[in-house]
Amino acid sequence: MTSKRNPLAYLLMGLLAHVPAYAANNRAFDAAVEQTVQRYQLPGIAVGVIEDGKIVYTNTTGQLESGKPEAINADTVFKIASNTKAMTAAVLARLVDQGKLKWDDPVTRYLPQFRMNDPWVTQNMQVRDLLVHNSGLGLGAGDLMLWPEPNDFKRADIIAGLAHLKPTHSFRSHYAYDNLLYVVAGEVAAAAGGKPYDQLVKQEIFEPLKLQRCQVGEWKRSDVGNVAQPHMRTDAGAKAIREDGDVAPDITSMAAGGIRCSLNDMLTWTAQWLDPSRAPGWLSDAQRKAVWTAHMPMPVSKRMREWDNSHFSAYGYGWRLSDVDGVWKVAHTGTLAGMYSSVILLPDKKVAIVILINGEGEDARAVLGEVLTKHYTAPKDSKDVAWYAAAIEREEAAKPEAHTVPDTSARVPATAAQLGQLLGRYRDPWFGEVRLCAAGERVEFVSARSPMLRGQVMQLGDRWLVDWDDDSVDAEPWLAFSTPVGSKVTHMRLSHIDPDADFSYDYADLDLQREGRCD
Structure with a gap:
């Protein structure tokens, strides 16, 4: 025994089945x-x-x-x-x-x-x-x-x-x-x-x-x-x-x-x-x-x-x-x-x-x-x-200690007298000039070609860091200097304070060589 089936009815049933x-x-x-x-x-x-x-x-x-x-x-x-x-x-x-x-x-x-x-x-x-x-x-x-x-x-x-x-x-x-x-x-x-x-x-x-x-x-x-x-x-x-x-x-x-x-x-x-x-x-x-x-x-x-x-x-x-x-x-x-x-x-x-x-x-x-x-x-x-x-x-x-952000809350503004011979003009071959110089009562890190990388140099114990002026620049760096025995400062290097900071702040690639004193 057979019966006729309405194809349209079956199509509607299929569509309705998908609605729920x-x-x-x-x-x-x-x-x-x-x-x-x-x-x-x-x-x-x-x-x-x-x-x-x-x-x-x-x-x-x-x-x-x-x-x-x-x-x-x-x-x-x-x-x-x-x-x-x-x-x-x-x-x-x-x-x-x-x-x-x-x-x-x-x-x-x-x-x-x-x-x-x-x-x-x-x-x-x-x-x-x-x-x-x-x-x-x-x-x-x-x-x-x-x-x-x-x-x-x-x-x-x-x-x-x-x-x-x-x-x-x-x-x-x-x-x-x-x-x-x-x-x-x-x-x-x-x-x-x-x-x-x-x-x-x-x-x-x-x-x-x-x-x-x-x-x-x-x-x-x-x-x-x-x-x-x-x-x-x-x-x-x-x-x-x-x-x-x-x-x-x-x-x-x-x-x-x-x-x-x-x-x-x-x-x-x-x-x-x-x-x-x-x-x-x-x-x-x-x-x-x-x-x-x-x-x-x-x-x-x-x-x-x-x-x-x-x-x-x-x-x-x-x-x-x-x-x-x-x-x-x-x-x-x-x-x-x-x-x-x-x-x-x-x-x-x-x-x-x-x-x-x-x-x-x-x-x-x-x-x-x-x-x-x-x-x-x-x-x-x-x-x-x-x-x-x-x-x-x-x-x-669960991150190991090496990937935790150190506490820098005790930092204080650095002075030109404290930084002494570390102040000056530095240059990287691809990034250009960076100035570490006094500006009024502040000591500033200033990039000539990347204006948002401008901030105040701070001291934390025997270390230096930069507090960027613009809060949206969210990867603060440590500053370190090469000072061969018996000679003047030759290089400044940057590294992330936050070890998991965005990799596009590629501080490690900078090789900032000192060119001279601040004007």
Whole structure:
């Protein structure tokens, strides 16, 4: 005996069956976002999730600037920081498809002035090497030419400065994250593409993919509107720092971390990586594969093993590759002063997660990203924000003494008489002049080329340190001096007071040689 069945009825039943699941997901995601915002006192956040090519979840909360009424929405422009690197890699991949360069071309073919500290490395550095953090330079080497912003280093200064940065490892033997070589990569793209980097990004990415709110190069804040401002955490709450003026400048770090985008644009960007048919012909299969190939092994951290059961970690071209609970993960993070971002793709599950934060959000980004990821990789064993936040707190508590911040509360202002012959003008071959001189009743450390690195010299016992004038410059340094027996001071060196300070304050790479007395 048979009966006729209405296909439309079965289709409706199938669609309705998914409604409770999506509703439950959204409630769980809302709870995770709310818990994250509350726990870490974030000024604002924008979060989005894609499943099977569809945006299934968005949540935006908070203000563009704390204390002001303008609310964040899905079109708010955030600094995506190092998530820019995937776009720089994509520009180069497009140029490869167009026959304008090859991944194994020497960098000097496009930038004859390019020099590394070792002539052999200079000759053998290929375009691909610029993208995978294998140069032999130390972690964040030379980043003081990029940050803190603003400063007056140009991209030509970056290329010239590389020759003075000494390697810490052999070429291609060791992973160490760097930013300067992505700046170089942007200049290679400009040389091969025949246009400045910012024009290439618009031509090769923003326009064909219809990323309508993304910004690169110089632009007017009043023309764009709806721009999130970075914040730092204070006892009184989130405080805006380094706010944009009316004109956002063409910053030197653009190709390494200078692009800004909205949540909607980042969801569009990630959707085409999950489904190339959304942008037919934009990038060849060969180049999509090249970008997501494991080119440089990375360490698998203790946290990755414990939280994600990870077995491998590697760097592609502008993307980090790993496994989470047996699921392939392609991801990256972005970090700038007061701005944090995260992009997480689970290609085999056709899932993308985007997190944009306009406050101090390193731990917030980590715990929220983990909760959302685990919803797809281990749904029966997922944990909440509180669990991961507590795990991070236990990690901090278990740090060895060498990674704890020493107590400097007893410091007092240093005097010119106390510093004596240590005062003077010093110069580093890539960073330029630094003055350690009396200024009224203070003794100041002043960088000639990085104006935010200006502060008062303090004394703590028999040691010296710098208290930066701008509180957003959050990595205070110890000062140490070389004084050969029977001669005058020859060198000044800086080191982190906080051993876990952001690596972009690469004080260890400075070799400040004394040039003379203060004027």
